[in-house]
Amino acid sequence: MYPTDQPITINGVTLQGPHLPRQEEILTPEALDFLAMLHRRFDSRRRELLQARGEVRRRIAEGWTPGFLPETRTIREDDSWRVAPLAPGLKDRRVEITGPVDRKMTINALNSGAKCWLADFEDSSTPSWENMLAGQVNLKDAIRRQIDFTTPEGKEYRLGGVQLVDRPTIIVRPRGWHLEEDHLLVDGQPMAGALVDFGLYFFHNAKELLRRGRGPYFYLPKTENHLEARLWNCIFVVAQDALGIPQGTVRATVLIETITAAFEMEEILYQLRNHAAGLNAGRWDYIFSIIKNFRDRGEDFVLPDRADVTMTAPMMRAYTEQLVRACHRRGASAIGGMAAFIPNRRDPEANEAALRKVREDKTREAADGFDGSWVAHPDLVPVAREVFDEVLGELPNQIRARRRDDVQPDAQALLAVSQTPGAITEAGVRMNIEVGIRYVESWLRGNGAAAIHNLMEDAATAEISRSQIWQWINAGSQAQLASGEGTRRVTRDWVETLMEEEFARIERQEGDRFDDAREVFAASALAEEFPDFLTLPAYRQFLSAEAPLRRELSGAAA
Structure with a gap:
């Protein structure tokens, strides 16, 4: 049905991208x-x-x-309604x-006993x-x-x-x-x-x-x-x-x-x-x-x-x-x-x-x-x-x-956010950088669930890592390091220095995606304007149907 990798349109639906195994069974x-x-x-x-x-x-x-x-108060106060009975399974x-x-x-998963x-x-x-x-x-x-x-x-x-x-x-x-x-x-x-x-x-x-x-x-x-x-x-x-x-x-x-x-x-x-x-x-x-x-x-x-x-x-x-x-x-x-x-x-x-x-x-x-x-x-x-x-x-x-x-x-x-015990530390900043880059590298290789330091990281935890760095940088004096670690603020220049150091510690392998991962993570954590989701620009640049052309044009411009 789809003999080539060229875009094909059926009843107003255009399929573009590489031909994949068994796609005819799904994209009927x-x-x-x-x-x-x-x-x-x-x-x-x-x-x-x-x-x-x-x-x-x-x-x-x-x-x-x-x-x-206030406009939905009657729904909350009405004790009479219930959701449908629980379904089989x-x-x-x-x-x-x-x-x-x-x-x-x-x-x-299906053999797990869950x-x-x-x-x-x-x-x-x-x-x-x-x-x-x-x-x-x-x-x-x-x-x-x-x-x-x-x-x-x-x-x-x-x-x-x-x-x-x-x-x-x-x-x-x-x-x-x-x-x-x-x-x-x-x-x-x-x-x-x-x-x-x-x-x-x-x-x-x-x-x-x-x-x-x-x-x-x-x-x-x-x-x-x-x-x-x-x-x-x-x-x-x-x-x-x-x-x-x-x-x-x-x-x-x-x-x-x-x-x-x-x-x-x-x-x-x-x-x-x-x-x-x-x-x-x-x-x-x-x-x-x-x-x-x-x-x-x-x-x-x-x-x-x-x-x-x-x-x-x-x-x-x-x-x-x-x-x-x-x-x-x-x-x-x-x-x-x-x-x-x-x-x-x-x-x-x-x-x-x-x-x-x-x-x-x-x-x-x-x-x-x-x-x-x-x-x-x-x-x-x-x-x-x-x-x-x-x-x-x-x-x-x-x-x-x-x-x-x-x-x-x-x-x-x-909204009692300020009552959360803990402090901002250099170790915490470094951990966000390292884990964020390692996760994005895994994501770019097609694995969206990555075991890092005995923790399961996914896009949500990576979002925490990059958004915390963005917030700490932009909070100015309100994001001081913990007492005992000096009076340093979390600044863009300092984070960039730590990013250089953490990136240098990563063991590289042929064919890895760490250079791209660093670019993606830094763009979201250090941007002037906060990207709504880390994965949106990453998708456009690396995974979308137009991504190969974007990279080709970017390489030519460079």
């Missing part, structure tokens, strides 16, 4: 028609909502402080494993066209039990013998609204990555999932308000009607990973109530969102070193407790976040420390009333499962047992 004329319908119905509204994000950010910079919306979510949709991870798998097209996946399309192939194969994988060294990976209903429930996380997929154009406009990821998965798998006792389930990332949730709900309704799927079959768990969404948790559930499954405490993007939105609001919003911003900080405790309350009040699941610590089988001491820290994290979440939580590695599934087994026993969740009526919505507590 019918699937492209479905994507085009979604784009034409909903992309203009997506763009309006992105513009509205910019307006909110401008108001915050001018001194406005977000809070609970989503009643017990005590352990969810997360990870990208490459073939090896797909098999390992209750659910977050199949991630977002922060743990580099959004290259190759990765995004291969992910759709892998999910299609996995659902039909037709997946295996052999490494170049000959190691084989295969699914275990259990049926779909006994394997982890697949919950797909599409890309955020801000990311576009310019390898697919509709009427000359690039599609939203979110619509591509959702649309292809839903089109090819919704009926097959229903036949096998599950459904098309999704995690919705980067949501900033209830109007964005309403857009997703409209998409679900139209998509189900288009394919003859019963209304309410789609279920969505929304990641509360922006500070503005934290004030609209019940409203978000309300907008999605016929399709809602729960909320998730997306802790790393949440921290990034606080820095991003309040980056120029003075010392009350300057955070200490990234390592000091733990889940026991007052603002993080308020966020998670209010999330559990909102979910359980409305009959939805509350899912905890991912501890960044990962096991290291080669280092027993580091491995034991990681297991201990993950256990502590999950114990706190279970005690707070969460119904389950995330892990990033199969070795951590038994740890989290044991913790939640002790609390849940035979119950599938804590929705009725731990309503958290003792928690009250508190806007000031959500």
Whole structure:
């Protein structure tokens, strides 16, 4: 169907980019028609909502402080409404494993023993066209039990013998609204990555999932308000009607990973109530969102070193407790976040420390009333499962047992940034630089989930690293190093010096992408104007359909 790498247009949909293995199975004329319908119905509204994000950010910079919306007060105060009953495969979510949709991870996740798998097209996946399309192939194969994988060294990976209903429930996380997929154009406009990821998965798998006792389930990332949730709900309704799927079959768990969404948790559930499954405490993007939105609001919003911003900080405790309350009040699941610590089988001491820290994290979440939580590695599934087994026993969740009526919505507590213990240190600045560059290098090589210093880094943690540096530089005297480290301010010149030193320490290998990674990281951390997302300019320069031409022109100009 697609014999060359030249752009081809079918019914107004232009496919551009290299021809990829098995793309004819995914990019069928019918699937492209479905994507085009979604784009034409909903992309203009997506763009309006992105513009509205910019307006909110401008108001915050001018001194406005977000809070609970007076216009939606009746929704919050109405005790009568609930979300739809929990769907098959989503009643017990005590352990969810997360990870990208490459073939090896797909098999390992489905063999992990977790209750659910977050199949991630977002922060743990580099959004290259190759990765995004291969992910759709892998999910299609996995659902039909037709997946295996052999490494170049000959190691084989295969699914275990259990049926779909006994394997982890697949919950797909599409890309955020801000990311576009310019390898697919509709009427000359690039599609939203979110619509591509959702649309292809839903089109090819919704009926097959229903036949096998599950459904098309999704995690919705980067949501900033209830109007964005309403857009997703409209998409679900139209998509189900288009394919003859019963209304309410789609279920969505929304990641509360922006500070503005934290004030609209019940409203978000309300907008999605016929399709809602729960909320998730997306802790790393949440921290990034606080820095991003309040980056120029003075010392009350300057955070200490990234390592000091733990889940026991007052603002993080308020966020998670209010999330559990909102979910359980409305009959939805509350899912905890991912501890960044990962096991290291080669280092027993580091491995034991990681297991201990993950256990502590999950114990706190279970005690707070969460119904389950995330892990990033199969070795951590038994740890989290044991913790939640002790609390849940035979119950599938804590929705009725731990309503958290003792928690009250508190806007000031959500914004208690200045109460976060810790300090800015030279070690913290250096760590942000090193980890940021190392992560971007991994991302450029196609790996969006990178183990660095026994921590799992993804795009969200890289965003924290670069945004902290940007904020500290631009905060001036409000970002002093900790006492005992002199009176040095975090300045651009000093950061550039540290960046030179940290870059020189990196061990290089032939074919690595560290020069490009340094360029990308420095451009986002040291820019005069704060880039909304680190991955946006990186995508345009290195991954988009036009990237090869841009690099060619850049090289010629140089």
